[in-house]
Structures are given as structure tokens and as C-alpha cells.
Amino acid sequence: MIQAQQLTKRYGNKTVVDQVSFTVQPGAVTGFLGPNGAGKSTTMRMIVGLAAPTSGQVLVNNRDFKTSKHPLTEVGTLLEAKSVHKSLTPLAHLRSMAATAGLPVSRVHEVLELTGLSGVQRKKVGGFSLGMGQRLGIATALLGDPQVLILDEPVNGLDPEGVAWVRNLARQQAAAGKTVFISSHLMSEMAQTADHLIVIGRGRIMAEAPISEFIDNGLSQTIVRATDIEVLMNALSAEGVQLRRLDGQSLEVTGPDSEIIGRRALEAGVVLSELRPLQRTLEDAYMELTREAVEYNSNIVAEHSGGK
Ligand SMILES: Nc1ncnc2c1ncn2[C@@H]1O[C@H](COP(=O)(O)OP(=O)(O)OP(=O)(O)O)[C@@H](O)[C@H]1O
Numbered sequence: 001m002i003q004a005q006q007l008t009k010r011y012g013n014k015t016v017v018d019q020v021s022f023t024v025q026p027g028a029v030t031g032f033l034g035p036n037g038a039g040k041s042t043t044m045r046m047i048v049g050l051a052a053p054t055s056g057q058v059l060v061n062n063r064d065f066k067t068s069k070h071p072l073t074e075v076g077t078l079l080e081a082k083s084v085h086k087s088l089t090p091l092a093h094l095r096s097m098a099a100t101a102g103l104p105v106s107r108v109h110e111v112l113e114l115t116g117l118s119g120v121q122r123k124k125v126g127g128f129s130l131g132m133g134q135r136l137g138i139a140t141a142l143l144g145d146p147q148v149l150i151l152d153e154p155v156n157g158l159d160p161e162g163v164a165w166v167r168n169l170a171r172q173q174a175a176a177g178k179t180v181f182i183s184s185h186l187m188s189e190m191a192q193t194a195d196h197l198i199v200i201g202r203g204r205i206m207a208e209a210p211i212s213e214f215i216d217n218g219l220s221q222t223i224v225r226a227t228d229i230e231v232l233m234n235a236l237s238a239e240g241v242q243l244r245r246l247d248g249q250s251l252e253v254t255g256p257d258s259e260i261i262g263r264r265a266l267e268a269g270v271v272l273s274e275l276r277p278l279q280r281t282l283e284d285a286y287m288e289l290t291r292e293a294v295e296y297n298s299n300i301v302a303e304h305s306g307g308k
Contacts, residue, residue, distance in 0.1 A: 001026055001179055002047055002148065006056035009042050009203075016042050018203040019056065024181045024196075026147070029174045031194030032183040035290050039203040040183040041079070044152050047181075048077055060148055072101040076141030078151040083137070086126030090117050090136050093125065094143060101144055108143070115139040116165070130157030138166070148179040155189060167193045187286040201290045214285055220257045225250040225274035226265065235268040236261065250274070 002024035009017040017039040024030045032040050045051040047058050049066035057064070060075055068074050084093045094108040112118045115135045120128075125136065134157055141149055151170075155163045170193055174180045184190050190197060190211075197214055199207040207214065226232055229249050236243060241255035253261055258277045265272050 004058040007053050007058050008055045010054045016203050022198050026179040027177050028195040029170045029180045030196045031190035032198050033190050034200035038200045041152050044150050072144030075148045076146040078137040078141045078154050084125045088125050089122050091121040111139040111142045131162050151182045187283045191282040206289045221278040222253045222258045223276045226270050226272050231268050232270045235264045
């Protein structure tokens with residue numbers, strides 16, 4: 001379990017993580033989602049003590065991870081791709097990591113197999129693609145068979161097969177009771193992997209909920225079509241719902257679900273020719289939540305490039 005309480009990080013006068021509190025539970029995959037620059041990597045680095053919080057605290061399995069005597073068997077991390085020296089082979093790298101942590105060499109071969117790197121175990125890492133580097137990073141994270149996995153954008157650079165592989169791996173680890181915390185800026189990817197989502201934007205938590213709730217939290221939108229649409233509009237406007245006229249016979253209703261709209265139409269004696277709930281995808285929900293954060297970042301880029 002990971003518990004962050006009022007976690008804050010400032011660089012100079014810029015607050016990049018702002019009083020963030022959340023819990024990442026074992027036995028589930030928790031997605032940490034946010035646009036570029038939202039503060040995901042910084043938060044993850046603070047969890048494992050690679051960055052010091054300006055204020056607040058974060059506990060891993062109820063302890064400060066910095067004090068861990070067996071870091072590799074407690075937390076596995078993928079925080080920087082290709083952090084392995086170019087002249088090393090996967091075998092040499094993993095062997096030295098295993099030796100430092102007092103792990104058997106047999107575990108090195110297990111993770112090489114698990115990550116599909118057995119065939120290149122004696123090749124120099126310098127010639128690896130980004131995807132292979134990611135696989136080696138994941139192999140390193142898994143080496144100590146840790147209770148907690150923290151993976152920062154693990155599918156970066158992976159082909160579709162690699163993406164599916166990471167997804168399965170994350171699901172398997174969660175099914176085995178591990179705490180799995182994965183960051184991404186892509187909702188589409190998280191939608192298929194995570195059970196629970198924490199959304200961050202501009203250093204602040206914007207939402208935290210199970211994936212299902214994440215969609216349901218949005219207001220329902222329904223397209224309604226009827227010949228005497230004005231009668232229906234009168235019936236619905238009495239309830240203070242948002243109505244948007246699309247054309248002479250159709251309407252977009254925001255607020256009540258389609259069943260309530262159908263009932264109101266029946267009570268008002270209006271015959272409906274269409275009653276169509278608009279499906280909000282996770283992507284829609286995410287875009288809505290983070291629109292401001294993305295615009296903020298785009299404005300910074302625009303200002304900077306404008307000044308050049
Ligand atoms: N060491 C540092 N010194 C100064 N600013 C930093 C440092 N590390 C990160 N930042 C800034 O903090 C903000 C958050 O960065 P962070 O890498 O945590 O975001 P992120 O959500 O992981 O985004 P990305 O997906 O682009 O990595 C960014 O504006 C970044 O420039």
C-alpha cells in the first residue's frame with residue numbers, strides 16, 4: 001500500500017506537486033493519469049525517496065521507504081528508461097543487482113524469461129531499442145519479486161504486443177496481491193489496465209475513483225427527438241435541467257438520465273421518436289477533467305515559443 005499525505009514538491013517558486021493525498025491499495029492496478037508535466041514522475045520519485053518532499057509525507061507499507069533495508073524486495077520501480085550503462089548486458093546488469101540485494105541467480109533467469117529478454121541477455125544494452133530498454137527496466141523492477149510496483153510510463157516505446165504484455169503483467173501482479181501503481185498520459189491505455197484511477201493535473205489531484213465511477217460521475221446527456229418538443233422542453237425546464245435545442249424537433253438534455261426524461265415525456269403526453277443516451281467515454285471524462293491543465297501547459301509552450 002502507498003499512502004501520500006499532503007505531499008508537496010516545489011522547485012524554486014514553482015509548485016509541481018501540490019498537497020497531494022491518495023492511497024494506492026494492494027491487489028489492484030492503480031493508474032496515475034495526467035497530461036505531460038502534471039507531476040506524475042515527481043510524485044513517484046518522492047514515493048521512493050529519489051526526490052525529497054518540500055512538505056507532507058508518503059508511506060510505503062506504513063513506512064518511509066528511504067529507511068528500507070531491502071529496497072529491491074519491497075518496491076520495484078521503473079522510473080527512468082535506459083538507466084542501465086550502455087556497455088552492460090541484461091544478464092550482467094541483473095546479476096549485479098541480484099548480488100547486491102542477496103537474490104539468487106535463478107531469479108535473474110526467471111525475470112529475463114518473464115520479460116522476453118532471454119534471447120538478448122548477452123547483448124549490450126547500448127544497442128537496445130526504447131522498447132527493449134523498457135523491458136529491461138521492468139525486469140529490474142520485478143527482480144526482487146516486490147510487494148509494490150511503481151512503473152512510470154511503462155509502455156512508452158513499446159509496440160502493441162509489448163503494450164498488451166505490460167497490461168497482462170500488471171494485471172497478474174495485482175491478482176497476486178501486489179500493489180501496482182502505473183503512470184500514463186493516455187486514458188485509452190489506463191482504461192484497459194487499471195481498476196482504479198488517480199488523475200493529476202498541474203500538481204493537484206483532480207479525481208480519484210474506480211474506473212466505473214469515473215465515467216458515472218459525469219452528468220448524463222441524452223438526445224431527445226419529438227414532434228412537440230416544446231411541450232417536453234417546458235416539462236423538463238421546470239426541473240432546472242440544461243436543455244440545448246439542436247433543431248426543430250430535437251434536443252440535448254444534460255442532467256437527468258434517459259429513463260427520467262422518458263417518464264416526463266409520458267406525463268406530458270409527448271410521443272418520443274428518439275431517446276438516445278450519449279455514451280461518455282473514459283477519454284471524454286479525462287479530457288474534461290484535465291482540459292484546464294492541458295491548456296495551461298499549452299499556453300506556457302505558446303508563450304515561450306512566442307518569445308523566441
Ligand atoms: N528537478 C527538477 N527541477 C525543476 N523542475 C522540475 C524538476 N523535475 C520536474 N520539474 C518540473 O515539474 C513539473 C512536473 O514534472 P513531472 O516530470 O513530475 O511531470 P509528469 O506528469 O511526469 O510529466 P511527463 O509525463 O512529461 O514526465 C514539470 O513542469 C517539470 O518541468
